[in-house]
Amino acid sequence: MIIYRKAYLLFCMICFFIFNKQRASVLSKKSCFIIHKTNRNFRRGGDFLNHKKGGFVEEDRKDVLQWHPAFYADLQIEFQEETYKLMFQNEYPLGTKPMLVDILVIKKKKGEKIHKNIGRIFRTYNLIEYKSPSDYLSVDDFYKVYGYACFYKADTGRENEIPAEEITITFVAKNYPRKMIRHLLDVRKYTIEKIEPGIYYVYGDVFAIQIIVTGQLSPEHNLWLYSLTDTLTDSRITKELLNEYRGKENNNLYSAAMQVIVAANEQQFKEDKNMCDALMKIINEKVDEKAEALANERAEVLANERAEVLAKQKTEKLIKRAVREGRLEGRLEGKLEGKLEGKLDSVKNLIESLKITADQAMDLLKIPSSERSIYRDAVNK
Structure with missing residues (x-):
């Protein structure tokens, strides 16, 4: 109904108001988005940003690594046995306005089960937010991505074309987001369950939500996501990673992930x-x-x-x-x-x-x- 749709759009606007208001004072910190002063549009960044007169520019930072393309490749490697079931879209525009979610994964057949541990929660439309190892998931990140999910659901042109229960949100970061999870428990009154090492399900919302902590994942089940870090010190895991990489050097997905892993852990590779x-x-x-x-x-x-x-x-x-x-x-x-x-x-x-x-x-x-x-x-x- 019209009221139902307007309510979703109103909620989205509230989420973005909260997010932008709290972020306004810390725009010189790490960010994944560039806001152009001319048209207020959002677009994908991926590096650290500083606010200067006339717009936003990247900080002068040595050896800036492109973690997001590597994560996009890594994610497809993790799902390599079930790629025929899924369609991956990088930096997907969520509606008529240029707002980009990190990754959108859509099931090719509605209702088909995904067996990979990080994808068991997946429904038809799955939004994924990724943070590089030096970044973290904040309370504002939750509302930002939640607002994206609401926009994606509402901005279709037809009444309830995308059911809310067919949308999932996945947050991915190296470290456990303690403040964000405390907020979800105390303020949102959600329930959070640890399904297995590194995978947490969030209950209590119409959207299915999971939090993936890559630093806690099992290398046995999620070797490439676990290894997408700047603190890879276990030579046994590295050896296993290199063995799996052997013979796949010409595969663009494996090459993109491996280049970032080696560059991020250059000193460890030299010393070990x-x-x-x-x-x-x-x-x-x-x-x-x-x-x-x-x-x-x-x-x-x-x-x-x-x-x-x-x-x-x-x-x-x-x-x-x-x-x-x-x-x-x-x-x-x-x-x-x-x-x-x-x-x-x-x-x-x-x-x-x-x-x-x-x-x-x-x-x-x-x-x-x-x-x-x-x-x-x-x-x-």
Whole structure:
């Protein structure tokens, strides 16, 4: 009915009023949204923001990592056995105004059960709010996302097109949100139950709500979400992560997640010999594959060129022999050049990413001493 719909919209406005009023005094702190002064629209940010004259700009912060894209990839990895049931939409606009929820997951078939532990609560429409390891879930975050859910439900164009009982809200953060949960218990009068390590269900609302604390998750059941942190110190878990990553280096989801995990835990990877060795083994395998591909490609080109040159120098009787000799010689030369070029790229990448010297990079790649002068000259050019 019209009254029913207006009530939802009014509640949404109240939620946003509370959220914006309390946030107004702390806009220089961590935020996931940029508010443009010109049109008051919301759009996705992902970095730390500071208020300056004329708008909002990012803080000058070293090594800012893109945690949200990594979480979006991580989430799909967690659900990889049931992706055929779900549709993932990143930074989904919730209505006619450009307000973006971190992730919207929609079941492809209504009523189909999800077996993954973090998705058992899922209904048809599932809104997910994610906080990076250095951020936290606040009381205001609850009302912000709750308001988003109300807008998503009400802003459809048809009366009760999306039933409230078909919407869920998931909050994800590294640490246990003590203040937010205390507010939900004391003020909202909700009941909260720990379903399993790191997964809490919130009861007492028309929307199904869960809170996921990634730092408490079981690595056995949620390896990638647990590992999406800046405090990865257990070498056993890292070894398991690297073993699962092996063979998936060209998969965009795994690559996006792994790049952030390694970058966020760079010092741990450097200091832990086992972690470093395992990572270098994967890197070397990838280097060898790249070098082999470059070698084969270069060999084919040089083989054809050399065959043509020798063929022109020989008489017609020797053309066939020249072609064979030229292709063989060209392949050998091309493979050598290709492998050198592939390893040179790897040396440069290690120097840049790990901030080490050329000799240290060549030590990691186990390049023979007799060949090192070639790479030093190339790196110093």
